[in-house]
Amino acid sequence: MDFALILFVLVILTGIAWIADKLVFLPRRRRAAEAAIAEFDRQQARIGERFADENAPQTRARLRDEKLRQPWWLEYTASFFPVILVVFLVRSFVVEPFKIPSGSMVPTLLVGDFILVNKFEYGLRLPIVNTKITHGSPLQRGDVVVFRYPKDESVDYIKRVIGLPGDTIAYENKHLTINGKPVAETPLADYFDEERIGYAKQFEEDLPGRKHAILNNPAVPPFVIGAEDYPYRDNCSYNSEGVVCKVPAGHYFMMGDNRDNSADSRYWGFVPDRNIVGRAFFVWMNFSNLKRIGTFN
Incomplete structure (x- = not known):
């Protein structure tokens, strides 16, 4: 419940x-x-x-x-x-705590991070029914957002906003393009993933003006395997290099920073605005690594 x-x-x-x-x-x-x-x-x-x-x-x-x-x-x-x-009242309208359960947002967020989510920045919503009662600020590309999973709204997911309503998003050959413009990537030192016990290629992605780290595994093929049926699936075109999607009105395209280890909009579709919970902004505890406490990009 x-x-x-x-x-x-x-x-x-x-x-x-x-x-x-x-x-x-x-x-x-x-x-x-x-x-x-x-x-x-x-x-x-x-x-x-x-x-x-x-x-x-x-x-x-x-x-x-x-x-x-x-x-x-x-x-x-x-x-x-x-x-x-x-x-x-605090949980419904101010901040809500969540725990990161998977590695889809590595290296930005790690398994075991306890985070706080801003519940009013995108507009106040009535609890239970989730009806928006104030407008708030619009979502921005690069925001890390908690939302109710479209396939099962009792489950909360956390991903990064990649595409806004009306955007054309292409993720082909492990490179991101937004509205025809390639998103700049700068190579960083390889990242050791403790969960998978191995190194992954790490890049700094500029989305645009919002820099953050992402991981790519060259051994994983670029095409999407196992894409589900979802609303507005006709807005997406899948090919051997990846996927190209036109984001419908009132929806967002979400991706994890751990690009080859994230079930996201490439697989299950767009996130409607009504499913947005809030913006994640602070790690308040990680019992295995206290240095994790603080803000993140």
């Missing part, structure tokens, strides 16, 4: 308990506390000053605390409402 839906249900249930406590149960407990203290005072008056409780103030405070104490079922519902509400 979607975690946002679970949080929403918890907010509703604990919120009902919190309101019921404030409007019904707390006033009852206060009346019970006042009655208990009044009864104590009457008993003290009857027995006279000589036998009166020497610790009367402490006794009154104890009676008040006992009567005002929430029952266990309210303590585990109403008491958690403010915390759950804050978590729900």
Whole structure:
């Protein structure tokens, strides 16, 4: 089940308990506390000053605390409402944490990176229904974006934005072309991929004005194997050198930086705008490598 839906249900249930406590149960407990203290005072008056409780103030405070104490079922519902509400609002409208599960974004993001995703930059969306309520800034080529996988929207993917609506994207012979203009690549030192235990060719790609590292494996053929059926598939032409796609309106073409180890738009198609979750911008933890903490390109 979607975690946002679970949080929403918890907010509703604990919120009902919190309101019921404030409007019904707390006033009852206060009346019970006042009655208990009044009864104590009457008993003290009857027995006279000589036998009166020497610790009367402490006794009154104890009676008040006992009567005002929430029952266990309210303590585990109403008491958690403010915390759950804050978590729900922050996660829905400010930032959301994710964990990188695969190596498709190596070398930019590694398996085990815990990242933060900006939820408001591209426009605020209502949780659960994902309806956009503010426009925000448009996606830019080169942004690293979390989105709901078009084939299974319960699964979140992270890739880099390569093509915007209306762009013609060609990825042939391991080289990227956007609207007929080749994207510049600068060779870098070979990258040792610890997950695959081997070296890969590394390049700095300028997309354009947004530089980032990518990996290419010369041993992997350039053509796409196993492309699925997807909406607007007719916008793409597959050949022995790769693929050429015209990005439809309201959609984006996504690719992983680990170009030969990424299931992305080349295989399962375009990402509709409604599936966008937010822009990834910060690694906040990697338990096996604390040096990973920080921003990334």
